[in-house]
Amino acid sequence: MKPTRYAEEDRERREEDETLNAADSNCYQAEKKLAEHGAKLTPDHKGKVEAALRQVREALSRRDTKAASDRSEELKRLMQEAGSNPSCTDLTAGLRRGPRQRGRGPPKHVW
DSSP: OHHHHHHHHHHHHHHHHHHHHHHHHHHHHHHHHHHHHGGGSOHHHHHHHHHHHHHHHHHHHHTOHHHHHHHHHHHHHHHHHHHTSGGGGGGTOOSEEOOOOTTSOSOOEEO
């Protein structure tokens, strides 16, 4: 009796936690990339990214899953937009290696 009684609540809590964790992870990645490569962004775009970060963090502090998810998607979109700028491709890419060149040492990282 007990497992079925609370199963729906547990499922909803788990989904809520997963949504909030995903939004928090997006914030962490965006903050990390912004700290590393923020100087390559235009001041206007950097301001938009920082505002989106604040909005996601505020939604997380309220445990508002809908707002956190929506704002997190907006943050991802802004980071992808920044990554489409040729001088800022590092913002959306993980650690990538360039082609290995023979006789020139280890592979070069694309930052």
